[in-house]
Amino acid sequence: MEAAGGGEGPGCGCKGIRSCLLCEGPAQAAPPPQGEDNFTYCPATGLAKGNEHSEFAGWAFPFPGVFLAEEFISQDEESEIVELMDQDDWKPSQSGRKKQDYGPKVNFKKQRLKAGSFTGLPSFSKKLVAQMKACSVLGGFFPVEQCNLDYLPERGSAIDPHFDDWWLWGERLVSLNLLSQTVLSMSCDSEDSIQLFPTRSQENREPSPPGSPRQTSACRNPGEEGNDCVLSPRHIQHRRVCVTFRELSAEFSAGGKHEELGKELLERALSFQGRPV
Secondary structure, eight states: OOOTTSOOTTOOOOOTTOOOHHHHOGGGOSOOOOOOOSEEEETTTTEEEEOTTSTTTTEEEEOTTEEEOTTOSOHHHHHHHHHHHTTSOOEEOSTTOEEEEESOEEETTTTEEEOTTOOOSOTTHHHHHHHHHTSGGGTTOOOOEEEEEEEOGGGTOOBOSOOOOSSSEEEEEEEEEESSOBOOBOOOSOGGGOOOEEOSOOOOOOOBOTTEEEEEOTTOSTTOOOOOOBBOGGGOOSOEEEEEEEEEOGGGSTTSTTHHHHHHHHHHHTTOOOOOO
């Protein structure tokens, strides 16, 4: 078994337009500089506030559907969770990441899935799920899939612009940021959805601290033109581990077309007896 942070093994898992420093080679070891985002989300107010040195300084707009809880777990809990993860293999994934999947085998293009070897979420997630249920904003959130992602700066790890599937996954997802601070960028579906207003409050950009979960549904509703979160390689300064939980869509929930299959998947997930698939 190769724990994250060790040797890179046979290579990366990049496909199509995805790439990382492993497949680009040392000649492109430094990604081109990019401009800073214009706004920073403030968890205390729920507003996206113009950054001090941008043209939007002093302005803000509501950014609903995002919830950030700081210090959701302790440093000791964080260390224990990552230690347990590293006891299992990390598989190469796209964009310089490594992953551990706990979920059904899915062909999103053909809209087919098999429970297969999926035996549930890992045992260490039982406490995390219980803590999530205590958050009022996550009422009725029952995770059926968990994906652990490992990021390292020497791999050029990143999250590229993308759309999450909405045939199987519901509107909400929860991500737990571990080991290092990071900055996630989100986009709105159109300029028409942004209603700017002036404010005297100006706030510097704050990265998500370790041990903080983020819940979002703002940018992944069916039919929207926006992207989910984007993470630039320049914001990966140290090892980062992210735990992402997803719920079922309405089609797989009570009253939906695939209600029985969804019920089976959820029962497996919440047995908390899973191993990476």
